[in-house]
Amino acid sequence: MLVLAGPGSGKTMVLTWRVRYLTEVCHIHPGEILVITFTKAAAREMKERYLKLTNSSSTAVSFGTFHAVFFQILKLAYGYGADNILREEQKYQFLREAVYKQKLEPDDEAELIGSIAAEISKVKNDRMNLQEYKAASCDTKSFTAIFNEYDNRLRRSNQIDFDDMLVYCYELLKERKDILGAWQRKFRYILVDEFQDINRLQYDIVRMLAAPENNLFIVGDDDQSIYRFRGAKPEIMLHFEEDYPKAERVLLDMNYRCSQPIVEGACRVIEHNRQRFAKKIQAKNQQGPPILHHQFRDQDEEYACVIDKIKTYREKGGSYRDVAILFRTNTQPRKLVEELISEGIPFRMRDTLPNLYDHWIVKDVFAYLHMARDLKKGMVKRSDFLQVMNRPRRYLGRECLEDELVSWEALLTWYDDKPWVCERIEKLEKDLKMCGMLSPTGALHYIRNIIGYEEYLKEYADYKGRKPEDLLGILDELRELAAGFKSLEEWEARITAIRAELLRQAKEREQNTDGVSLSTMHSSKGLEYRIVFLIDANEGITPHKRVLFEEDMEEERRLFYVAMTRAKELLYVFSVKKLYGKKADRSRFVDELLDE
Numbered sequence: 001m002l003v004l005a006g007p008g009s010g011k012t013m014v015l016t017w018r019v020r021y022l023t024e025v026c027h028i029h030p031g032e033i034l035v036i037t038f039t040k041a042a043a044r045e046m047k048e049r050y051l052k053l054t055n056s057s058s059t060a061v062s063f064g065t066f067h068a069v070f071f072q073i074l075k076l077a078y079g080y081g082a083d084n085i086l087r088e089e090q091k092y093q094f095l096r097e098a099v100y101k102q103k104l105e106p107d108d109e110a111e112l113i114g115s116i117a118a119e120i121s122k123v124k125n126d127r128m129n130l131q132e133y134k135a136a137s138c139d140t141k142s143f144t145a146i147f148n149e150y151d152n153r154l155r156r157s158n159q160i161d162f163d164d165m166l167v168y169c170y171e172l173l174k175e176r177k178d179i180l181g182a183w184q185r186k187f188r189y190i191l192v193d194e195f196q197d198i199n200r201l202q203y204d205i206v207r208m209l210a211a212p213e214n215n216l217f218i219v220g221d222d223d224q225s226i227y228r229f230r231g232a233k234p235e236i237m238l239h240f241e242e243d244y245p246k247a248e249r250v251l252l253d254m255n256y257r258c259s260q261p262i263v264e265g266a267c268r269v270i271e272h273n274r275q276r277f278a279k280k281i282q283a284k285n286q287q288g289p290p291i292l293h294h295q296f297r298d299q300d301e302e303y304a305c306v307i308d309k310i311k312t313y314r315e316k317g318g319s320y321r322d323v324a325i326l327f328r329t330n331t332q333p334r335k336l337v338e339e340l341i342s343e344g345i346p347f348r349m350r351d352t353l354p355n356l357y358d359h360w361i362v363k364d365v366f367a368y369l370h371m372a373r374d375l376k377k378g379m380v381k382r383s384d385f386l387q388v389m390n391r392p393r394r395y396l397g398r399e400c401l402e403d404e405l406v407s408w409e410a411l412l413t414w415y416d417d418k419p420w421v422c423e424r425i426e427k428l429e430k431d432l433k434m435c436g437m438l439s440p441t442g443a444l445h446y447i448r449n450i451i452g453y454e455e456y457l458k459e460y461a462d463y464k465g466r467k468p469e470d471l472l473g474i475l476d477e478l479r480e481l482a483a484g485f486k487s488l489e490e491w492e493a494r495i496t497a498i499r500a501e502l503l504r505q506a507k508e509r510e511q512n513t514d515g516v517s518l519s520t521m522h523s524s525k526g527l528e529y530r531i532v533f534l535i536d537a538n539e540g541i542t543p544h545k546r547v548l549f550e551e552d553m554e555e556e557r558r559l560f561y562v563a564m565t566r567a568k569e570l571l572y573v574f575s576v577k578k579l580y581g582k583k584a585d586r587s588r589f590v591d592e593l594l595d596e
């Protein structure tokens with residue numbers, strides 16, 4: 001049976017009631033029932049709700065994630081234990097060592113390792129032939145070498161990663177009909193939650209397990225499939241009825257969460273997708289204010305409005321935890337976070353916020369700023385100088401600096417046979433003197449345009465085959481953060497305070513304190529709030545600028561739809577006219593939403 005469910009339609013309840021129906025009405029033995037979810041938290045919640053519903057303290061029904069279920073199968077076949085599962089930190093250590101061997105010298109090591117890990121996962125999950133695979137995170141030859149090195153390391157230590165669990169399970173069940181038969185007899189009834197996010201390998205294993213009786217009960221919302229980037233295949237759900245022509249389809253079209261204006265607005269957006277089951281969702285709650293859209297001059301004005309509305313809500317007796325601010329990418333709310341801290345509004349981040357000040361481009365800029373400051377005392381540090389001496393190119397070698405502090409005379413003497421290098425050294429010293437007299441914003445402008453750091457980044461992007469705007473965007477963002485500070489000292493004191501506050505908040509997050517939720521649209525899935533702010537609803541952000549194909553655009557629209565349907569009562573959709581100093585267009589999703 002295919003249960004096609006809209007947002008807020010009570011999918012968990014449907015699954016738990018179905019299990020109760022199987023056990024209490026159809027008298028199926030609970031041990032024959034398997035309920036598969038995507039996360040441990042979902043499995044736990046499902047089990048708890050089932051126990052509550054049946055008024056019992058334990059059950060023989062199996063509630064587990066795909067990985068837990070597949071690992072159980074491997075455990076019995078091969079005697080695997082917890083020690084055989086590769087831990088995340090070990091995985092990154094193995095990959096780091098494999099990357100070092102290839103001498104790739106990335107600017108951002110964590111980013112490279114993260115994208116290689118994702119690609120390895122993709123190759124394994126899609127059962128692709130490594131010999132024919134063209135890599136995206138680095139050159140194909142290095143990727144193949146890293147993949148093999150990593151895999152051999154796993155074999156040598158008799159370990160498997162999370163992707164291997166699926167691959168090995170698939171291979172085992174394919175080859176050993178006796179083992180497959182035993183599991184088919186054990187789990188005669190299989191229920192799958194969030195089916196829209198299933199990947200090919202998971203589906204193939206579930207199909208094998210469900211045969212020959214095919215007692216499959218799947219629940220999902222094709223409009224909420226948002227994990228294509230990590231291998232989810234929403235088309236599997238769309239073609240389920242072709243794989244199982246006898247399957248019945250049930251539509252859960254009542255939304256118990258959102259008010260009618262929110263449901264209607266969300267439907268107007270999602271109806272622009274072509275790859276979907278057409279359905280009409282209704283709201284149980286017919287009352288509610290309309291969705292509020294506003295286009296602000298810039299983010300400063302936008303964030304001031306968000307903060308103002310949160311404060312008003314709080315003054316009227318509301319809780320911070322009723323409110324969520326949702327955004328497309330986890331780097332988006334940096335400025336907002338600073339504003340919330342300044343205003344003393346507690347918040348909880350559902351995703352880690354990568355610190356802009358840890359980015360190599362920002363480190364370069366700060367090396368210049370520090371040199372400009374230290375030059376006044378004649379104490380420019382060697383480490384700062386080394387960081388940027390050839391950004392832009394000045395034809396300098398590390399050997400020209402032996403002492404901890406830079407001596408400009410010694411540098412000029414070292415290169416006295418190369419007048420073109422001396423010219424650049426003198427220009428740098430002069431530029432640093434100028435920078436030292438400017439405010440942080442003025443100095444950033446100077447470093448970027450007069451020192452030539454922007455030109456350097458463009459050449460670098462060209463050489464690395466990256467989009468220059470991605471790198472220049474970091475400088476744009478830094479300029480926004482620097483605005484208003486009179487001196488470097490003042491700015492750095494603020495950066496230190498924010499770091500400390502974020503650390504404190506991370507600790508507090510574990511305790512259940514009241515706070516506004518800050519979340520990416522992805523991480524907001526499954527959650528609900530009385531009031532939701534969708535910020536920066538602009539082209540290039542949502543939909544994201546990396547969208548290339550129609551399928552990507554449909555995924556972006558689904559993400560927007562998921563975010564909208566988190567709101568129970570009040571939904572604000574905010575856009576800006578100017579983003580990082582440049583003109584910005586309102587998101588097409590806002591146009592679709594307003595097009596009544």
Ligand SMILES: Nc1ncnc2c1ncn2[C@@H]1O[C@H](COP(=O)(O)OP(=O)(O)OP(=O)(O)O)[C@@H](O)[C@H]1O
Pocket residue numbers: 005006007008009010011012013221224255256257525526527528565
């Ligand atoms: N039959 C029902 N009657 C009244 N309220 C319900 C019913 N089913 C669910 N709800 C309420 O509606 C809200 C949404 O339910 P739930 O979170 O289970 O939906 P969902 O289908 O998982 O949503 P989504 O996929 O959008 O995350 C919850 O507040 C829940 O308590």
